[in-house]
Amino acid sequence: MARPLRFRYAPGRWTDGRVRSDVFAPLDANLGAESGRPWFKPPDGYDARRFEMDNGDVALFCWNGEGAYWLGNTETPSTLWQTDKYGFEEVPDDLARWTERELLAELHEESPWLEPYPHLSWFFLPVFLSKDGRHTTREFFRNHAAGFPDATADEALAFYESFLSTGVLDDYRETMAGKLGTSQQLDWTRMTAAMGEFNAAKFLVDAGYGVVPEIEVTTGHSIDFRAKRGEDGNPLVEVTRPLPPNRRTANTPVAAVRDTAETKTSGQLQAHGGGVVLFIDCSSFPDDDWRAVRDERPDVRHQPAVVFRTRPDGSVEGYAKGSVPLDLGL
Known part of the structure; x- marks a missing residue:
C-alpha cells in the first residue's frame, strides 16, 4: 500500500534535456505520458513540468539551480528512487502552495462534488490524490457518507468541512489525513475507525479543549490525543469505534460496545496501565441501535470512559463512566 503523497527532492543541476531523458522518457515508455506546462505559474525561480499518464496518473516536476522536486501518484522514475522524501510542511511554502493549487484543480475537475468543501479537499488532498487510495478515499465520502448511517454525502462533507475549516488540525494534516489510508480496496471498517478520531476531536474542541x-507514551504506544485546556491536567484520550451489529458477529449494540471496549482495554490500554480516557464513538450506529445503548448505558471494562454518538447536524449524545477529567456537558 502506497503512502499519502510526498515530495521527493533530487539535488543537483537539472535542465530541460535532463528532465526529458531522466523523467519524461521512462514515464512515457512504461505508461504512456504527455509532458506539458503546469496549469498554474510555478514559484519564482523555478521551471516546472506537468506529466499526465494514459492511465490517469499525474506528476509534477519543479526545479531551480539547486535541485528538483517531484510529486506524483504514479510510478517514480528510477533516477529518483534514492532521493529523500518530504511532506507538504517540509518543503518551501511557495512550492507547497503551488503544488496544492495544481492538485486541488485536478481533484475538483475529477470530483466536482468536492469543490464546495475546500478545506476538506485540502486537508485530505494527500490521500484523495494518492497512488493507491485516490479512488477508495473519495468513494468512502461519496458513497458511504464517511461512515454516518442514514446520511447523505453532502451532510457528511458539510459536517467535516465545518470542523476542519476551524484549522485546529491543520498542523497535523499529514498525520490525521494519513489515518484514512491509501488502499486500493475500500476498507470501511478502518476508514470509519479513522473518522472516529475526527469525531472525538470535534467533541473535545466543541467542549473548549x-x-x-x-x-507517544513510555509503553511504546501512541495515544490518540492529549486534550488541553488551562489547568485541567491535559488528560490523554484514546478512541475506539465499534461496528454496528449488522457488520459484526456481536448481535446487539450493547454487546458491540462492550466487545470493542474490551479489545482496546485488554491490549493497548492495559499496557499503558491507566490514566487514559477511553472514547467509544458509536456514530456508525443507526438510531435504533444507539437508543438501545443510550437507554441501557452499559458499563465497559475501562474507566474513565465516554460513550457517545455524533450526527452530521453536529448534535452529540452520550454518557460517561467513572470519573472523567473532562468537562463535556454529559
Whole structure:
C-alpha cells in the first residue's frame, strides 16, 4: 500500500534535456505520458513540468539551480528512487502552495462534488490524490457518507468541512489525513475507525479543549490525543469505534460496545496501565441501535470512559463512566 503523497527532492543541476531523458522518457515508455506546462505559474525561480499518464496518473516536476522536486501518484522514475522524501510542511511554502493549487484543480475537475468543501479537499488532498487510495478515499465520502448511517454525502462533507475549516488540525494534516489510508480496496471498517478520531476531536474542541494527536507514551504506544485546556491536567484520550451489529458477529449494540471496549482495554490500554480516557464513538450506529445503548448505558471494562454518538447536524449524545477529567456537558 502506497503512502499519502510526498515530495521527493533530487539535488543537483537539472535542465530541460535532463528532465526529458531522466523523467519524461521512462514515464512515457512504461505508461504512456504527455509532458506539458503546469496549469498554474510555478514559484519564482523555478521551471516546472506537468506529466499526465494514459492511465490517469499525474506528476509534477519543479526545479531551480539547486535541485528538483517531484510529486506524483504514479510510478517514480528510477533516477529518483534514492532521493529523500518530504511532506507538504517540509518543503518551501511557495512550492507547497503551488503544488496544492495544481492538485486541488485536478481533484475538483475529477470530483466536482468536492469543490464546495475546500478545506476538506485540502486537508485530505494527500490521500484523495494518492497512488493507491485516490479512488477508495473519495468513494468512502461519496458513497458511504464517511461512515454516518442514514446520511447523505453532502451532510457528511458539510459536517467535516465545518470542523476542519476551524484549522485546529491543520498542523497535523499529514498525520490525521494519513489515518484514512491509501488502499486500493475500500476498507470501511478502518476508514470509519479513522473518522472516529475526527469525531472525538470535534467533541473535545466543541467542549473548549485543544487537541494534540499521537502522543507517544513510555509503553511504546501512541495515544490518540492529549486534550488541553488551562489547568485541567491535559488528560490523554484514546478512541475506539465499534461496528454496528449488522457488520459484526456481536448481535446487539450493547454487546458491540462492550466487545470493542474490551479489545482496546485488554491490549493497548492495559499496557499503558491507566490514566487514559477511553472514547467509544458509536456514530456508525443507526438510531435504533444507539437508543438501545443510550437507554441501557452499559458499563465497559475501562474507566474513565465516554460513550457517545455524533450526527452530521453536529448534535452529540452520550454518557460517561467513572470519573472523567473532562468537562463535556454529559
